[in-house]
Amino acid sequence: MPSAVILEQTPDDIKLHNAKLVKVPKPTPNPDEALVKIKAVALNHRDIWILDGNYPKLVFNSVLGSDAIGTIAQLPDNHTLPSKNLKTGDRVLIMPSNGWISNPLGPEDETRYAIRGGSTSPGVYAHYTVNDQADLFKVPEYLTDIEAAALPLSGLTAFRALFTKGQVTKGQNVLVTGIGGGVALFALQYAAAVGANVYVTSSDEAKIERAKQYGAKGGVNYRHAKWDEELLQLTGGQKFHVVIDSANGANTGAILSSVLIFGGKFVSFGQTAGSFELGRLYFVRQISILGTTMGSRAEFEQMLDFVTKHNIRPVVGDVFHGLEKIPDAIQHLRDAKHFGKVVITVDGHEE
Template sequence: MKALVIAEKGKPLQLLPVDDKTAGPGQALVRVHAAALNHRDLWIQKGQYAGLKYPIIPGSDGAGVVAAVGGSAGASGGSGAGRADGSGAGADWVGKEVIIDPALNWGHDPGFQHPTDFKILGLPDDGTLAEYVVAPLANLALKPAHLSFEEAAALPLAGLTAWRALMTRGRLQAGERVLITGIGGGVALFALQYAVAAGARVYVTSSSEEKLSRAVAMGAVGGVNYKSADWVGNLRSKEGGFDVVIDGAAGDGVNELLDLAAPGGRLVFYGATRGNPSSVVWRRMFWKQLNVLGSTMGDPQDFAEMMEFVGQYKIRPVVDRVFAMEEGEAAFRHMDEGGQFGKIVIKIK
């Protein structure tokens, strides 16, 4: 089979022939039709991620058709709507159109992932940027009929991260005020779509006026350019404060978010692309009785709930651009440039 391979740190992505994959007990072999990129893939290429190994087939997001299942015919997986759940033989999944949940070995505690067993598809296990990928049967979900393979491939990692951050950790309720930073990235856009569908009042931030306008067209009440003068005061004048804040940047902007949070608000951080803050104004946190929450990926129940919500509200992931498999390195460079609005997808078949 063919796959996109990172052979060494800092080397371009190459389309190469690799050994065929075989599903073991409790696993499925999926013929990948489309895969989507995440910054994780780029960081692996640059050598800026934990647990690196090369060569590696990257890719955490994928959608395709089950080609085979391993083990006995009765191999079955976890629980949740649309997932392989023991209600029938694993062989019944052959030929089904599926989405792969990339969160592997979450563990038994829904509150946090297992400290040693948890991993994400695409490292250390070969990922979805290949004609075939092996994944646990338990991590398969039926592809919603309203999604194309390209749209479906864009959903898993970013969609799951946004769901847990907003719904599980943030406990969003209809009518609440939500602030989502860095609109244009995959997680932020999913959070916007979920919050709008759930009946929240959503504001967004970006350094791009075009991205702010597109977010408003998607249902945001408004947005501000965080590079403008007194953007914090501008937002505060519009809503007073926000019940839920979703952020993946952290850095010194944390204090501004603490300022914008309403008393009793929930601030959920799913990343720290701007690094650690040099200082934190703690009095804002305790005086307003704020809840500061961390969030990473999601457990099987989160994934099942997300899939049900996406199906119910016919949510379509925002796809920035679709590349051919032969254009894999160009897709990585497009992500590295940082101007995308939505997910970057590679069409495998």
């Protein structure tokens, strides 16, 4: 029997939930679905929030995981896939959420929107999944399976943050915070691809050096008390049109009051470092604070076209092998030693 990694609830006195490998029956697709044989999956920080019980609307015993690449293993007899030009055996990426089609403002129906994994939308840490045919997309041919697995959730989040929200264009100064993160590295690569001047922050000087290989002009350590002054020294005093941020927390005050230009954009999609006090300088300085999460199916398609056009290869930091290694891989992500995405190859498919 095939296996899957489910979200197991633990008693109240134990803080962390479990990512538990269990045997599950092979699923059967409905006429508008396809059976996908999973070849590789990738972690997201979201997995940590879920296992910490720090995520809304958890569905216990549901399969975990948002990012996967696989091949189409089975189509129902009266399937509708040919309209998408996909066939059995094709390599596909799975849309990492359900229920957001194309509205640029946000999901069309909030009550039906769900991010894949640990939720009402089945996850992908499994040997097999069934997915709506509309949620399957051909993998850009130049990407390996491991690279492709790294792309969906982070690649989409960075794309919407930079372009739909930040409206980043050539020649603008862009700061990406916490460059070791999976989303942050896509934001760096995308912004560099359109000709922006990209700077980064990190807790680790070695990561800043590595970021330069992907187009960063420089960076500073966000743990330094005067990181904002160091940053503006690097740019010769030039401030930033857009900041792409996944951290929030104590450093946000400096971003809003001194790092951004007048009328700059603070694009925020995470709170890895906690919340922040808004203060008053953001409105005095005409700053737009733009919240964003992942993106629509239409943006996912645009993101795939963009990545292909610019020949962007996801940065994969570490690769583990086998679904049973997912707890180890999650611990590795917790330790934040990674640079780029953490990917797990999936093998040993049983019927």
